[in-house]
Amino acid sequence: MGTSTRLSRRSFLTGRQPGRAVPPRPPGVTAASVMACTGCGECVDACPEQVLTIAEGRVALEMAAGECTFCGTCSDACPESVFTAGAGMAHEMILGDDCLARNGVSCMTCRDACPEEAITVRPRIGGPFLPVLDPALCSGCGACVGPCPAGAITPQIREPADA
Template identity: 60%
Template sequence: MTRRSLAACTSCGACAEACPETILEIAANGVALKPEVGECTFCGACADACPENVFADNWTMAHVMRISDDCLAKAGIACMTCRDVCPESAISMRPRIGVPFLPELDTGRCTGCAACSAACPAEAIHPVEKEPENV
């Protein structure tokens, strides 16, 4: 969902009802992704159900994910959950001597699907808007 396409949302809720992953909700400004719930599989059910032109044909999100300082690995606790669940392999682990590997997210590969966010035991991964030229 791009920022431009979200302007067409009438908040009817058809997309949220059609989503098999139940990751969409109607928010104050239209439809929103609930990244803590699960992964967007880009199945297209939301677009098929939507009576407006809200969902982009190229299946890109207006956001990417960001790993916050609440990450367990950043606190010295070994965890690679985000890397293991990422369907695009957008998260790699940077080795460090004497402490757990540190996750690094490649925003160029990140689809914003939120698989990592839903799986993160520390709830440390959140969506952030893409830079305008990358939307």
């Protein structure tokens, strides 16, 4: 006999296994509205930046592929009620411990890539400048994710107040 995995009712109904990360969602897609996604891929095909994908049968952002420009083409192309007008990103960006600057290597790639100037650098004695992310300025577009040579920037799911 094979090994069995015990799933909760929630895991069974959502199709997610415990311990697996929830993929980041595009702007305007909430935890509730993503359940209306049929995985048809119309939004993926319409995205001019090619940063959308279908993950676990639902629309998701592929941040390593580039940045979301919030153009709304995905929302216009969606035949379901998945996208909510005016809702922001359902994640925030986190600068992780793998950051080169935090490990003694001078790097400002994330700062240079950020179109919102949400990442600044703070000088420190005896080491390279450290990147600092201002969540109030960060749009969650993902422009900093792909260029990061250490892969140290990741989205952390949260539900914005307006979603």
